[in-house]
Amino acid sequence: MNQETKSGQIFDLPTLKRLYTFVGPYKKQFYLLIFIIMVSAVLAPVIPLLIKYTIDEPIANSNYDQLALMLGIMIVVLVVQGLVQFVNTYLSGWLGQYIIRDIRVQLYEKIVNLRLKFFDNTPIGRLVTRTISDIETLSNVFSDGMAAIAGDILQLVLIISVMFYTDWKLSLISLSMIPLMLFSTYVFKEKIKDAFNEVRAAVSNLNSFVQEHITGMSIVQIFSSEKIEYEKFREINVQHRDSNIRSILYYSIYFPVADVIAAAGTGLVVWYGSKQILNYEVTFGTVTAFVMFINLFFRPIRQLADRFNTLQMGIVSTDRILKLLDSDEYTANEGTHNPDTIKGNxxxxxxxxxxxxxxxxxxxxxxxxxxxxxxxxxxxxxxxxxxxxxxxxxxxxxxxxxxxxxxxxxxxxxxxxxxxxxxxxxxxxxxxxxxxxxxxxxxxxxxxxxxxxxxxxxxxxxxxxxxxxxxxxxxxxxxxxxxxxxxxxxxxxxxxxxxxxxxxxxxxxxxxxxxxxxxxxxxxxxxxxxxxxxxxxxxxxxxxxxxxxxxxxxxxxxxxxxxxxxxxxxxxxxxxxxxxxxxxxxxxxx
CATH class of the missing domain: 3.40.50.300 (P-loop containing nucleotide triphosphate hydrolases)
Structure with a gap:
């Protein structure tokens, strides 16, 4: 299969292991990022629990002093969440940019030391794609890749645990829409993966065509081929446009569907919770908390589909970059004889x-x-x-x-x-x-x-x-x-x-x-x-x-x-x- 269109396995452990060797110089920042992601996941269910307690205790008992205290605690928690989110976003982006800088330098060093036979067999546009687009994809792996996926999964586990601890019946009602959400997410993941593959191939074709024809523009003009080459470019650009529109279509379908499924889950909770409130089996604060839990629960599921595709694209790009870095076929073997000068025989x-x-x-x-x-x-x-x-x-x-x-x-x-x-x-x-x-x-x-x-x-x-x-x-x-x-x-x-x-x-x-x-x-x-x-x-x-x-x-x-x-x-x-x-x-x- 063409390297530009093939898909990667999400959990390609050898590739992931090799990719994360580039984290070496930035281990402190990486472990700090993992810690921040864990803190963010732990803080996720805190606000709904605080709101539940506030409704059921200070508000229900008209305890204004306790209400003011709870509001103050919630403000502090929200500020902490904001700071954690800031550090998470900045640190993941910082880490990604430093790592892709290192990889890009290594890749360029490799390219300049390859024998000319390699360049005879490899389109320049493809090398541009490797050095620019593929490596840029890797930055997303560190900002939205494994660490972010682990954080989302941890958040889901914590929220489910808190929900069942709070009320197992409402939890079952809340999670009844999960199979439908998982199915739609899986379909979206597969469709968007194919669309991204097409986009990547179209980008590579564009790079190759533009580089080659701008370099050879004098030949194009000497033989009056401007219209012919324009039509070729127009066709390639149309393919690029259609591939991107296809990916946009899948996004425009998936997220409204996901929102409808989440809204349906919320509706079920409100319907069932209202009956339970009337029967004095649950409190109003509990139902309110579950409405918030549903939003917190479905958000990472929607994000996981995107993150898995980001990781998958990153695995493919990493695989292509590592193959180039590891290739000895075109590398000129280095000798050890290093004289200051030679005679010239x-x-x-x-x-x-x-x-x-x-x-x-x-x-x-x-x-x-x-x-x-x-x-x-x-x-x-x-x-x-x-x-x-x-x-x-x-x-x-x-x-x-x-x-x-x-x-x-x-x-x-x-x-x-x-x-x-x-x-x-x-x-x-x-x-x-x-x-x-x-x-x-x-x-x-x-x-x-x-x-x-x-x-x-x-x-x-x-x-x-x-x-x-x-x-x-x-x-x-x-x-x-x-x-x-x-x-x-x-x-x-x-x-x-x-x-x-x-x-x-x-x-x-x-x-x-x-x-x-x-x-x-x-x-x-x-x-x-x-x-x-x-x-x-x-x-x-x-x-x-x-x-x-x-x-x-x-x-x-x-x-x-x-x-x-x-x-x-x-x-x-x-x-x-x-x-x-x-x-x-x-x-x-x-």
């Missing part, structure tokens, strides 16, 4: 890799890059070039073979140490909605403003940045939308430089810039690569002709390797790529 030995564990995109890859060398990978789109650098940085893990850096297997590296020493400039540049300086620094306190300026001057973008409003404090907006493709590329290059990696990876780093910008990058590359290992992936063969070694990849296999001149002499794959790329120039030269 890279070796792939018999490496096989598949994104879906079936269709290999890399087959028996073997190559070695010595410290300080520049190696370029060329090949057609989909040949597997980008997959090689993804494996080097452990964005994905290989299926077979070994990858070594300085003769140490990459899995033995502490992941942060590995990636700290590998600087990557990707073809698709991502900039956060923040200042240029923060996009370059990425929160690293060791990178000073002076170091950023130095790197920007090296790349040749310092003057361009200074011309922007605010200079390095200029906000590039989401994904760097206020900058050109070439400007974003240059900033990402500065970002790689300031982190001072020992291995530089350029994945189509100059494919999206004009000739003038490419010349700036090429000059910066020459300075950056001094004393560093460089791995370059490019379609423009002109950018890699000076590489120490060129490796030709085709359909996941290495076909050729050597220098530019030697590969041309072989007249093989590389020579064919060269002729195809420079056919117009060669025609003119010929």
């Amino acid at each position: 890279v070796e792939f030995k018999n490496v096989w890799f598949a994104y879906n564990d079936e269709d290999y995109v890399l087959k028996d890859i073997n190559f070695k890059v010595n410290e300080g060398e520049t190696v370029a990978f060329v090949g057609a789109t989909g040949a597997g070039k980008s997959s090689i650098i993804n494996l080097l940085s452990r964005f994905y893990d290989i299926n077979k073979g070994n990858i070594y850096i300085d003769d140490v297997e990459v899995h033995d590296f502490e992941l942060g140490a590995l990636r700290r020493n590998i600087g990557v400039v990707l073809q698709d540049v991502f900039l956060f909605s923040d200042t240029i300086e923060n996009n370059i620094r990425l929160g690293n306190p060791d990178i000073t403003h002076e170091k950023i300026i130095e790197a920007a001057k090296l790349v040749g973008v310092h003057e361009f940045i200074e011309r922007l409003p605010g200079g390095y404090e200029y906000n590039v907006m989401e994904r760097g939308s206020t900058l050109s493709v070439g400007q974003r590329q240059l900033i990402s290059f500065v970002r790689a430089m300031v982190h001072d990696p020992r291995i530089i990876v350029l994945d189509e780093a100059t494919s999206s810039v004009d000739t003038e910008t490419e010349e700036l990058i090429q000059k910066a590359i020459e300075k950056l690569m001094e004393g560093r290992t460089a791995i370059v992936i490019a379609h423009r063969l002109s950018t890699i002709q000076e590489a120490d070694k060129i490796i030709v990849v085709d359909k996941g296999e290495i076909k050729e390797e050597g220098t530019h001149e030697k590969l041309l002499e072989k007249n093989g794959f590389y020579a064919n790529l060269y002729r195809m790329q420079y056919k117009d120039v060669l025609k003119i030269a010929g």
Whole structure:
């Protein structure tokens, strides 16, 4: 069953036990909440008993002094009840908010440490639902969940006990409507559970659709698909609306029905109690107390249906969140090798890799890059070039073979140490909605403003940045939308430089810039690569002709390797790529 629509068991003890481990740092507040709930339950039948006594004694005997005393006691009890209710409401909400804060932080920490394969298989909208909506549901578990249910049940037990102690005949009459109330509550609970499942699925669909289409809005507008996408959104929104209206319908039916049942119970008590009063078998105060008992009794029963659904939804959300927190399938295993720096020797030995564990995109890859060398990978789109650098940085893990850096297997590296020493400039540049300086620094306190300026001057973008409003404090907006493709590329290059990696990876780093910008990058590359290992992936063969070694990849296999001149002499794959790329120039030269 789809995770977004499946229901949970109300008393899923393993999940509840795990959920309440998050209470650990707040045990004092939690136990105080339990105590307050118990006090609230104990105070519930006190007022009806006081009113019974007041009617039967001070009022019946015209004892004004005793009446004033009883009124004073009732006022004190009401004030105490109000204070207890305030503490109960505030403390349960406080506890819920602190706990979901902790869970949300843990969940986000888990997400940022997952391998990219997880994000390939999981819609972003679903992760948004996990991090926002599902966790928000958990706050209700602590404010209206097990503790509140226990309080309601305790209140019911106390009220029934007091009722039977006071008058067992009136108690039986009062409780005669209980089977009907329990039946209607059960039906409501089942119906509202299905409605909530539909609402949750609709929310997840909305999150996924909105996130995906806002991110890809340029494609929607380029292909004039606004009306088509609008109709899709309208349909999803209609499903969301209908699901919510269905839940509203069940609420609008249940609570009036519950009120009618409670009123019928009250009517029976008044009818039977009046006869008993006339026959002098019970007092007027007793009947009055029972009328109040009925209201106190049926109120928690009505609330229990809602609380059980809240708990059930919380169990489902908790189960999904815990599965994500506990998942090791996509977690990059942490090694222990944590060197301050590396030399930069890279070796792939018999490496096989598949994104879906079936269709290999890399087959028996073997190559070695010595410290300080520049190696370029060329090949057609989909040949597997980008997959090689993804494996080097452990964005994905290989299926077979070994990858070594300085003769140490990459899995033995502490992941942060590995990636700290590998600087990557990707073809698709991502900039956060923040200042240029923060996009370059990425929160690293060791990178000073002076170091950023130095790197920007090296790349040749310092003057361009200074011309922007605010200079390095200029906000590039989401994904760097206020900058050109070439400007974003240059900033990402500065970002790689300031982190001072020992291995530089350029994945189509100059494919999206004009000739003038490419010349700036090429000059910066020459300075950056001094004393560093460089791995370059490019379609423009002109950018890699000076590489120490060129490796030709085709359909996941290495076909050729050597220098530019030697590969041309072989007249093989590389020579064919060269002729195809420079056919117009060669025609003119010929």
